[in-house]
Amino acid sequence: DADPPLKKLLRSLENVTTAPPNSGDAVVYWMRMEDMRIYDNRALAQASVQALKDHVPLLVFFVLSPQDYAAHDRSPRRVDFTLRNLCVLKGSLAKLDIPLHVTTHASRRTLPSYVVSFLQSVNATRLFANIEYEVDELRRDITVCNLANEAGILPTLVHDKLIVEPGLLSTKQGKPYSVFSPFQRQWLAAINKNPNQYLAEAVSPSANPPTVRDHPILGKMFSSEVPSRVEGFQCLDKHQMAVIWPAGMDAAREMLRRFLRTKSRHTQSGLADPLGEGAETSEKKSRAMAYKDDRDRADRDSTSRLSPYLAAGVISSRECIRAALELVGATKVHTNRDTGIGMWIQEIAWRDFYTHVLAAFPRVSMGRPFQEKYADVQWETNPEHFEAWRTGRTGVPIVDAAIRQANTMGWMHNRARMVAAMYLTKDLMIDWRLGERVSLHAAIIDGDLASNNGGWQWSASTGTDPQPYFRIFNPYSQSEKADPNGDYIRTFVPELGTVFGPEIHNPPAKLADKLGYPRPLVDHKEARDRALRRYKNPGSK
Numbered sequence: 001d002a003d004p005p006l007k008k009l010l011r012s013l014e015n016v017t018t019a020p021p022n023s024g025d026a027v028v029y030w031m032r033m034e035d036m037r038i039y040d041n042r043a044l045a046q047a048s049v050q051a052l053k054d055h056v057p058l059l060v061f062f063v064l065s066p067q068d069y070a071a072h073d074r075s076p077r078r079v080d081f082t083l084r085n086l087c088v089l090k091g092s093l094a095k096l097d098i099p100l101h102v103t104t105h106a107s108r109r110t111l112p113s114y115v116v117s118f119l120q121s122v123n124a125t126r127l128f129a130n131i132e133y134e135v136d137e138l139r140r141d142i143t144v145c146n147l148a149n150e151a152g153i154l155p156t157l158v159h160d161k162l163i164v165e166p167g168l169l170s171t172k173q174g175k176p177y178s179v180f181s182p183f184q185r186q187w188l189a190a191i192n193k194n195p196n197q198y199l200a201e202a203v204s205p206s207a208n209p210p211t212v213r214d215h216p217i218l219g220k221m222f223s224s225e226v227p228s229r230v231e232g233f234q235c236l237d238k239h240q241m242a243v244i245w246p247a248g249m250d251a252a253r254e255m256l257r258r259f260l261r262t263k264s265r266h267t268q269s270g271l272a273d274p275l276g277e278g279a280e281t282s283e284k285k286s287r288a289m290a291y292k293d294d295r296d297r298a299d300r301d302s303t304s305r306l307s308p309y310l311a312a313g314v315i316s317s318r319e320c321i322r323a324a325l326e327l328v329g330a331t332k333v334h335t336n337r338d339t340g341i342g343m344w345i346q347e348i349a350w351r352d353f354y355t356h357v358l359a360a361f362p363r364v365s366m367g368r369p370f371q372e373k374y375a376d377v378q379w380e381t382n383p384e385h386f387e388a389w390r391t392g393r394t395g396v397p398i399v400d401a402a403i404r405q406a407n408t409m410g411w412m413h414n415r416a417r418m419v420a421a422m423y424l425t426k427d428l429m430i431d432w433r434l435g436e437r438v439s440l441h442a443a444i445i446d447g448d449l450a451s452n453n454g455g456w457q458w459s460a461s462t463g464t465d466p467q468p469y470f471r472i473f474n475p476y477s478q479s480e481k482a483d484p485n486g487d488y489i490r491t492f493v494p495e496l497g498t499v500f501g502p503e504i505h506n507p508p509a510k511l512a513d514k515l516g517y518p519r520p521l522v523d524h525k526e527a528r529d530r531a532l533r534r535y536k537n538p539g540s541k
């Protein structure tokens with residue numbers, strides 16, 4: 001962690017020696033899996049301004065990289081969401097006479113030289129991209145910058161993903177934050193001191209001259225198609241995902257509007273009509289305003305459900321905050337926990353926090369616990385237990401509902417994620433890394449490496465600012481709070497569809513047997529004692 005790759009990347013950008021090129025055929029914006037939007041996109045905005053200045057066309061380039069997706073355990077749903085967004089972007093960019101060129105390159109190792117060869121093939125003068133903060137991506141971009149520099153192409157990489165960029169906030173000792181509350185205080189102070197720097201909308205790209213369509217190479221790119229699949233990432237429920245999570249900026253903005261302006265509507269399935277909203281409502285009653293009281297209710301559709309769009313960068317977190325402030329007529333950003341909006345903005349601060357942690361302590365994404373003292377905690381290796389958890393058949397209704405929600409919808413309510421993750425790591429005593437990788441890989445459409453890692457390490461008590469190991473969730477009392485009437489459980493665990501009343505949270509053995517629902521894998525109290533023992537003395541059984 002002494003010299004994290006982000007620092008190295010910023011240094012290699014400082015060391016760029018290439019003189020500004022004075023002729024060429026294109027400025028290229030390299031879009032990646034986390035910044036899939038046209039509006040409020042800093043690298044794209046800068047590329048567009050540069051192209052106008054240099055009187056050359058702007059080209060958007062995207063490389064599908066199956067080996068990267070496999071290495072990061074991307075789910076087929078997440079990859080399919082990428083393809084669907086590319087299709088929408090292709091159309092929107094074409095309206096501006098900007099070509100979007102999508103290719104596939106299998107080898108991770110040769111990706112940097114592939115990208116630079118492509119830049120040379122279109123006689124590009126400059127390359128623009130937004131920074132991705134994961135270690136592998138940073139290392140890749142360091143090589144790309146060096147190769148581009150050698151080829152006489154000027155690389156520019158900019159911060160865009162977060163409200164406040166990693167590396168900017170530090171403790172009094174000049175160290176990166178590892179505790180959320182003081183991080184958040186400084187985060188707020190920085191934004192409110194200079195809102196223009198952190199919240200201003202990046203300019204929208206200007207249209208290319210229509211003559212670009214006659215260009216011998218760029219012109220052909222308008223008619224090339226976005227691939228419909230990526231080898232090894234077949235999304236089996238593509239159509240269902242497209243209904244629940246429609247692609248594109250308009251869909252993301254609609255999700256945001258729905259959260260800020262409309263009332264929560266209880267749908268039996270929680271699945272049907274995901275954009276369904278009931279009547280337009282006064283701001284006082286909207287989901288956003290109710291967020292303070294409702295956000296931990298897994299049975300309510302009360303959170304924004306924007307995570308797939310934020311993870312893929314289909315909408316910027318800046319836009320989310322601007323819209324939230326506008327709703328309440330606030331001029332300053334706050335995370336006041338007495339208000340729905342304040343609490344919601346705090347969640348966006350958590351998103352920033354976990355990416356800051358990832359950038360400052362890359363080891364967390366390399367399978368290391370942030371708190372090294374827990375590196376030796378002894379885990380169980382019980383394939384049957386793990387399989388039961390992964391398929392939602394643990395015999396603990398709230399855990400099974402959570403997992404099945406993810407398996408059905410590609411998304412899970414935050415409280416449900418915490419309960420399910422804590423159950424895997426503390427009750428089943430199964431390594432959090434398995435949960436981290438499997439949840440990303442198999443089911444989730446909103447996979448974000450930093451938030452997922454942060455969430456798992458929080459639940460496993462190994463992270464930066466985690467739940468202390470001795471505060472182990474009791475899944476049954478969590479269930480009573482998160483799903484008091486059992487609606488969530490009945491929706492996702494049909495075997496329990498006829499059970500009403502308190503039994504829904506922990507069905508008696510006889511009833512479970514009759515309904516074909518499994519009995520609990522472990523006794524919570526015994527499992528809790530085992531977890532306490534093992535965490536107290538890492539290394540011991």
Ligand code: FAD
Nearest residue numbers: 303304305306307347351414417421447448451452455456
């Ligand atoms: P809202 O409550 O509306 O929050 C708004 C946005 O804030 C979210 O869309 C998200 O971008 C951000 N956010 C909210 N809570 C958190 C949080 N705890 N940490 C970081 N960012 C947050 N979030 C992901 O986006 N991708 C993941 O892969 C992911 N994995 C997780 C794994 C575990 C074990 C846990 C406990 C949490 C994980 N989270 C992840 C965080 C959180 O559960 C989701 O962001 C949230 O449930 C998304 O629903 P929403 O968009 O309705 O959130």
